[in-house]
Amino acid sequence: MVSAAPLLQVSHLSVSFAMEDETVAAVKDISFQLEKGQTLALVGESGSGKSVSSSSIMGLLPANAAIAPESSVRFQQQELLTLSEKQLRRVRGDRIAMIFQEPMTSLNPYMPVGEQVAEAIMCHRKVNRKQAVAETLALFEKVQLPDPAKRLGHYPHEFSGGQLQRIMIAMALANKPDILIADEPTTALDVTVQAEVLKLLKDIQAEMGMAILFITHDLGVVKHFADDVVVMCKGEVVETGTVQQIFEQPRHSYTKMLLDAEPKAHGPASAAPAEVVLTAEDVRVRYVLKTNWLGQETEHLDAVKGISLTVRPGQTVGIVGESGSGKSTLGRALMQLLPSSGQIAFAGKSIQAMSKQERYALKQNMQMVFQDPYGSLSPRMTIGDIITEPLTVFTTLTKPERMQRARQALEEVRLDPHCINRYPHEFSGGQRQRIAIARALIMEPKFILLDEPTSALDRSVQLTVLELLKDIQQRHNIGYLFISHDLSVIRAISDEVIVMQRGEVVERGTAQQVFDAPQQPYTQRLIDACMLIDEAA
Known part of the structure; x- marks a missing residue:
């Protein structure tokens, strides 16, 4: 039964x-409501207006943003758009809290x-420092x-994603909000x-009774997590309904496209060519954690x-594993960044x-996408x-020639070439990742290390980028080392798969061998977790 007074309107x-x-219209006349205890998902591709909508609610839009006069955002029947910054601060972080997309850039x-x-x-309650630290410890335990x-005194760079x-x-959750945006x-997290x-x-939602506005491009997560769905495309709402309605009876062609956008399994690997692009033998990386007063190592971590x-020409070697397994560390060592x-031979x-x-x-000839x-x-x-x-x-091209190559690269990764003079902060997370891929591809190298290159991309764009990477690989015979926590992406693009845990290889083989007949319990656990997220999706 719909409440007469929604928590958020x-x-x-x-x-x-x-x-x-x-002037760019980012959000166009959208309406939705959120009830107490409800989980509502805002779904759409990068640039659809999802994050702009949530920033409008929180009063976090940049200075060049303009909200139309007829717009309204009411929280517990109070209009938020007319509040002063001081009044907004009493609501923001207290009654309405937000988890941002990129925690490393959101934390000081x-x-x-x-x-x-x-x-x-x-900031929001009259407690002393000792009480606040005690509450923080309880939250970390929760x-x-x-x-x-021990981790209270650690800095952001000392933690995994x-x-x-x-x-x-x-x-x-610090101030027990009514709404969590x-x-x-979960964009950059392994399965x-x-x-x-x-x-x-x-669990926390059930305990606290809060409502959640869940913004995502991952429909597998939506089906597992949300109650209702609002589908956005180019700033507009194109479809709304319950999770069951959206997944079983989608009406709009855009929704159907999102549901069909799932990476397909990679075909059987062709015979490996005799020549080799990159080889690595017995690569080891050790971090010194502590030294004594003489500078001698007393504690270390073998990452x-x-x-x-x-890695051979035209071949893709995929590396999977949980955060902290050593995937990215291995990649950086191969690229001589550690x-x-x-x-290591090229x-x-x-x-x-x-x-x-x-x-x-x-x-x-060796490029990297971070x-x-x-x-x-x-x-x-x-x-x-x-x-450029x-x-x-590395080239003697003139600036107009370089910019023309840049426009072509932007078109290849499905970005408007007219945005060539904009800055990174003017793009969404998924769009920034496509820019990084364009930068790596422009030199047409013989080897590319791709470290989670599709983690911030919605499924439909993932498919486009994966097909693009395959096409470029075939045309230029490039070898890829592809690091990802997304098993469906790894299966879609890899010829050979390496499974890592705690710095070691626990399983390796063709994509078909590893995914269809895993030999190790750890590999099976990764596959099971992926199936839980994507169940029936």
Whole structure:
């Protein structure tokens, strides 16, 4: 039964942004309501207006945003759009809390996480520091952060992605809000952690009776987690209904497209070519954790423990494993971004034995797409300059020629080439990742390391990017090392799969062997967790 007075009522919300050369309508006359205890999912591709809608509710729009006069956002029958900033602060973080999409950029890198959560408590309630720290510890225990008392004094960079998201959840729950807005809270998490975080949110919701506005592009998560769904496309609501209605009887063609956008399993691998692009033998990475007063090592962590692999032209080797398994550390060691032991060779020549000039030239043929596009794209450069930077360094092309190549690269990753003069902060998380992929592809290298390149992309764009990567690989015979926590993506693109746990290889084989007949319990657990998230989706 629908309540006469919804907890949150959004009516005729329209938001536009004044750009240098045009006004962009990001949200166009949308309406929805949220009841107490309800989980409502806002679903759509990157750029559909999901996050702009949630930012409007929280009063967190940038200065160049304009909300139409007829728009209304009422919380407990109070109009939020007419409140002053001081009045909004009493609601924001207290009665309505938010979990942001990128926890590493949402947390202050200069403050211990315990202080940041305690600060959120003291801002809204009359408690002293000791009481706030005690409440913070209880929250860390509630969200199942490992060793919570010890981690109070640690900084954001000392946590994994899953742990950072738990800290963000703890901060959002600090003042027992009536509404929790979760903006892509599981985007960059591996499947086992994703399942744990979703269960945690459900348990806390049942305990506290709060409503959740869940913003995501992952329909598998929506079916598992939400009660009702609002589907958005290009700033408009195209369909609404219960989860059952949306998944079993979708009416709009856009909704049907989203439901059908699932990566398909990779076909049988062709015979491997004789030549080799990259080889690694017994690669090891050790981090020194503690030293004594003489500077001698007293405690260390072996992040990568003697791993060997081979990548051939036109082949994709996929690496899967939970956060902390050593996937990204191995990748960075192969790219010479971390010190390591063992042998790494490119086209049969040892990289360690190369001269400085040879290593510099090698960068043309070894490119990398990083996991965090926000951190890997310079905020001071336009995306045109970002994408063409490799061309500036390694070619003699004129600026107009470079910009034309950049426009072509943007079209390949489904971005409007007219946005070439915009900056990274003007794009969504998924759009920023496509910019990073365009930058890596523009040099047409022989080897690309892709570290979670599709983690921030919605399913339909994932399919486009995967097909794009396959097409470019076939045309230019590029070897890929593809790191991901998304098993469906790994299966869709990989010829060979390596499963890592705690710095070691626990299983390897063709994609078909690993996914259809896993030999190790750890591999089976990863597959089971993936099936839980995507059950019946």
